[in-house]
Amino acid sequence: MEVVSSGIASLEIPGYQILKKINQGGMSTVYLATQRSMGRQVALKVMSPVLNADPIFSERFQREANIVGQLSHPNIVAIHDIGRYRSLNYIAMDYLPGGSVADALTKGAIEPLEALHITRQIAMALDHASNKGYVHRDLKPENILFREDGSAVLTDFGVARAVARTTRMTNTGMVVGTPHYMSPEQARGAAVDGRADLYSLGVVFYEMLTSAVPYQAEEAVAIAIKHLTDPIPRLPARHSLYQGLIDRFLAKDPEQRFQRGLDVVDTIDQLLAALDGKTPAPTTKLNNTSVRVSSLLRALVMTLYGTMTDRLSAAWARLRDKPLHQQNTRSEQQTIMRFQQVMQHTAPVKKRSWVFAGMLAVSFCLAWVLFSLFSNKFQWRTESGLVNNAVDMTSQALLPTGDGSSAAQIAPGNALPGPLQPVPLADTGSVANQVRPVLRQPATSAGSGEDAEAIATAPAVLDRGETESAETEVATDTADVDNTEVAAAEVAQPVISTYALTVSAVPADARIRIMNIVPRYSPGIALEPGRYDVEVSKPGYSTVRRWVEVSGADVNLAVQLERKFFPGKSFQSPLKDGGNGPEMVVVSPGSFTMGNNARPFTSPEHKITIRRPYAIGVHEVTFNDYDRYAKASGQGLPGDQGWGRGTRPVINVSWQEAQEYAQWLSEQTGHRYRLASEAEWEYAARADSDTPFWWGNSSARGKANCRRGCASEFNSLFSISSAPVGHYKANDFGLYDTAGNAGEWVQDCFLGDFTNHRSDARPVQLKNCDLRVVRGGSMREPLRNISSDYRTGLNEKARSKEVGFRLVMEL
Structure with a gap:
């Protein structure tokens, strides 16, 4: 296990006086330092010794970082110096003391206007980077920081790209990005451009409004599949005014998204002008979307409609003593989206027609409510059939092809933590070769019917396309595999060793979480070999977060938290x-x-x-x-x-x-x-x-x-x-x-x-x-x-x- 000392006494880099450690991650440690030549405070990022040991990475990291240093924009972190000292690669960049969007989200959802301003600034940063030919590919709340004046700044730009393109880790099938913020094309391992970053920005915008990510699941693979197949989520009724933005951000097809950052800026400017009661500025050639009074009225109608249907559906479910989640939410979502699209493309209505139009809209809403109630009551066969077909298609996409080729194989190796974890097996044609979650419980009795059924329906691939990538090798197949063959594969599956992880925290009542797996931490939790993102926190104390490697033996980790507000601070x-x-x-x-x-x-x-x-x-x-x-x-x-x-x-x-x-x-x-x-x-x-x-x-x-x-x-x-x-x-x-x-x-x-x-x-x-x-x-x-x-x-x-x-x- 790699251990990076939290002290700074032994770390010396010429030209810098290191003051304290700010943060530590799996790839680097960031220190607050003073650049002696300029007398200014900088954030000094020192790369992990594991990466420094790779001479190919060290050489090409320097070249890549130099290129990223050419990105000069107010909303992109400025790089002041890049160097190497005694096998340590380092970057000196702006010190941003205002915290991150992730820090702000710990207090709950962000006000919509503030979220719009943050999104606008990051969109401008992404547009500048895209014009220079760069794609961030790991945009998330932790990478959006704030200056002292409150302006948003995009950080960690180019480092993920350098890793993906220059290290041998690429050959292990490592996925670049974070599952909750990946675009569909990233999830399937296809080529990406700036529109993938705009998709990630849309996920961040959704999270700022709701304090939750749009697609959630227990496994990283399941999250990726939701990005590929699930409908665009609906915002709560109080935020329906911003649903149009979310629809453009999170379109599955890149051609239907915002095409560049300035498209986002234009749309937000139009929306802000409408909210301020000003006359919207003429739209540019980059965006033909405008927000008028009619748009606000439509948002109000949709807000009332969404609230009414949600409450009626919930009441009807309670009367029938049936859980609400058994309804076909995907069909309902698509119908509402079509309804919104029809309203958005309706020609302007003259003033003398407002009464008639209002009565027509109310009648339509009532008809749709009655249709929803009766469709739930009679449980149409076609609906259940569609659900069953969708399950069958998902199951088929997870199984090997008829000619024996694997449907989803990722080479084993020394991959850094990511949303997928490989499992090497001898039989490349069996279901046992499917991608597994990072953490699994010990195997139950082999060959049981429940186990076979679970494997037959478990999501394990990302797309039906034929695209292959050095970052994520994903293929799909439509061949049917019966449950007997799946059960046989399960019997042949070897037992995977697990090791205990025990975290000893001071104070003893600190909260301990493992961030890159779903199961909650418990003392001595059984983990498979791999790297785990461990967070120890307590109100009033500074949070400690570090990567722990589990490999070949039980691991005991001791963590002592420092008071956030200690005497004299x-x-x-x-x-x-x-x-x-x-x-x-x-x-x-x-x-x-x-x-x-x-x-x-x-x-x-x-x-x-x-x-x-x-x-x-x-x-x-x-x-x-x-x-x-x-x-x-x-x-x-x-x-x-x-x-x-x-x-x-x-x-x-x-x-x-x-x-x-x-x-x-x-x-x-x-x-x-x-x-x-x-x-x-x-x-x-x-x-x-x-x-x-x-x-x-x-x-x-x-x-x-x-x-x-x-x-x-x-x-x-x-x-x-x-x-x-x-x-x-x-x-x-x-x-x-x-x-x-x-x-x-x-x-x-x-x-x-x-x-x-x-x-x-x-x-x-x-x-x-x-x-x-x-x-x-x-x-x-x-x-x-x-x-x-x-x-x-x-x-x-x-x-x-x-x-x-x-x-x-x-x-």
Whole structure:
């Protein structure tokens, strides 16, 4: 089993300072690094030693990567450097910190408009690549990443193509691509062009809308067959407006799909214009599809129709005590598609004919509902006959030809994991030579009737064509094989060895999944020899995903997850509209003594226990942060007193306006932001110190911006101004400017002392509270008023040139 260390101490590549590992897959490991010559951060992809050991791959990978480096497009990841050092091939490319579409889908379906924009950008990238003669062939959510501004970027372009064309692994029948996103021509091993990528993009678009892929099955082969034979799936009724896009994307025949990426762009632009209420721009020669009010009306009619028929069918199935899935869904799907096509090609109707047309449409819908109900009731023989014929044809396609040639053979070898796995057998003419799933349970008693029937009907090939490929060798046949011969083949099938895989995870309650097989993981799961994609995850921890090779012995894998938000970790949450939120740092739970008996408003001292970690702003919120919100929400820009904006702390913002900014930031990031409570603020400002200042009893010179006692360069006898955030040293928790510079709003109502104090970090909230607490002192305060315990009150509607705020993010 190949093991790639997660450490970076032993990895050295000239010209780069490697900072940390970002991700690891079966072919490569990606590191965050600094390119010393340019001083920029890059993602450094280092190829797996298994591939580096192949001199043919190493040589042609360099040439292929150089060609891919010529693809210059805003929505294709930029390659900055390609090289080889001590038998390690590497590529330096853009560092994209915004996550992937796959990451976004873990939170559920993506909003339709956002999905349209992502699809539009990737379509432009594919059009550019296709014009250069390149086909991606592995487009999936994991390969669509986001820049800091939220724009979508296509990655891993050309690497899959280089593998398919340059390594000896091609000869083992390895399928290039991921089963759920393969085009029909990829599944059958035929030649592909840019339209195959557009099919994969359509699958991704469908998944963004529904959070599920369109074709699902337990085996990779079955998924491929569905791509080849199943009808184009229907979107839920609420998304029926986008069914036309899905129909064009997922057409089985490439000639009926979008022909290039710009066709997709034109269609989406027309749809977006219609949704915005604008007059659609004239269609170009690349696309003659336009979206008018009539199209939207048809979508509404189809939405109502789909919802009504679904509910009536479900109710009728319940009354008949019959499962809904026994209906002939394929015939119903085709009828609905024909109905949509008829409506889409209907000539425009004059206004005086709307009433008649509406009555006609309603009558047609009712007639179709009655027809569906009666057809289900009488169970037409022709329908069942069609189903039986379809099963027979599928079974025949899986069996060997009459002359003894195999219907689906894939050569064994050292194939990387893919949707198909070969099984070498001596008898090339038997059913036992069919393609098997990656994982199988131990064989049951040979020759049983149930086993023979299962093999006779099991899908094992991808197409009826005569096309053969170095990537996937697939053939079909229509010869009939009776169950007696199948049973005999089953008896001759040898027993395949399996080995146990045990994953030991820390923490022990982490979720363990094997991503490229269907059966769920259980400790000691029996697996056949091969490579398995193991994922270990838990909320609040960073997910670990790696390839494990099972070969000749049981495998024990130990995985320790790292906390996603560990104490001291700093991060920025990406915004929906582009850019990032304020920088935050994680503070661990703890206890401290709050208050000071020696000064007014801060007594009595009392112990506070903070039981949960939280993240707090590394700096006060800056003008850059707040101005982005103000422009997005149409708010007025606060004044800066002539001191400058940019990275200076925002001032002249009331407590209520600070709350509104926190709410907007929560909506933009998906995390909950709020003002800190007094206890949270003081605990973070003290940074485990028990003195009035986090720096102890030493001089404050050069440590804060205050009026007297700090020797600040931003304060003189005749002028006072704020300092840019981060100008002075941070405390031991990594927080800047908790003393001086700008006072900071917190959640609590202001009371004269801590007589009625709590023992936890909850804020003090009272009805009809006008005064809110301000912490930390300001640039106009003397040294004694910028200590960690200092507090004062200010009306929540007041704006002050001395007061800003910083936020907390709940973990």
